[in-house]
Amino acid sequence: MKGSLIIIGFFVLGCLSGLSDITFNITKTDISFYALCALMFSVGISIGNDPQTIKNFRALNPRLIFLPVMTILGTLAGTALASLILPHRSLTECMAVGSGFGYYSLSSIFITEYKGAELGTIALLSNITREIITLLAAPLLVRWFGNLAPISSGGATTMDTTLPIITRYSGQEFVVVSIFHGFVVDFSVPFLVTFFCSI
Template identity: 55%
Template sequence: MKGSLIILSFFAVGAFLGYMGLLPMWIVQGNFAEYALFLLMFLVGIGIGTDPRSLEALRSTNLRIILVPLTTIVGTLLGVAAVSVLIKNISLTDLLAVGSGFGYYSLSSIYITELRGETLGVIALLSNVMREIITLLLTPVFARYFGKLAPIAAGGATSMDTTLPIITQYVGKDYAIVSLFNGTMLTILVPFLVTFILA
């Protein structure tokens, strides 16, 4: 949760500096978001490639473990479609792209900003940060009332890193590989799903 608050603080400071016109023009007019995206994708690849737990999760796949990220994707998109009835000023396509971040706020918000503009990028950032925070706070409730896979699905892409400790604490270490696999697969799929939906 500390990491989410730090990210939000940096976002708030950047928004404030931009709004007040306190940034030099070479920063404002530069295409730094695209370069940051390339760097972020490179670092994600390094993180997945060097993490033995992620590789172990990928090696231990079977049909049942593959169903976890699949149902997370379907459940998230169905949930977004249901909520879209209440949101009239944003198209279903844009809302589905926001939901396709699966909690991976740094990557999805940059992609969405590049493809649809700053407003939807901010919505993606906030909604995906909220997904992570809700998972961190409500994992005990999800595990107790909805089963051991519920916190993993709620965590989405974050189930491989930031929400993994709280998930394993409440559902057991035997579910750590499932959580890692879910997060790894969703992290890999986020850029493809977001760009596919917005295309």
């Protein structure tokens, strides 16, 4: 949760800097593109740097492969329904925001590049909120919906920031499931976000 608060703090600091004209106009530069490239490179390093993750995937129950698929489909269905009560936002814009699956740093940069800063900011706040809800509501999710609920709720964050809280409340036996889920959902983010932003 500390990491989420730091991200929010930098976001607020950026907004204040932009309003006070302290910083240069980022829209006239390619800095966001280079930041995105650096972020994708970092994601690749973090995945490739842990060979144990691939070994743990092989030990999974084959039925659990459907968990990240259902998380993706459920999130997209939810954002499609949300678009019905948001007349100023199109179906594809809502689904692009939902396709971040909690991965706020990557999805918000993609959406800003394709659709502008306003929707990128909405994606940032929406996906940070998803992570914070998972961190705060994990014990309730386990009690009401079962051990897999906080994993699905966490989306792409379940292999990093929400993993400790999931392990604490779902149990140590769900660590590999959580990492696998996060890996698959995380991998889908750039493809789905750019797909919905492009149509």
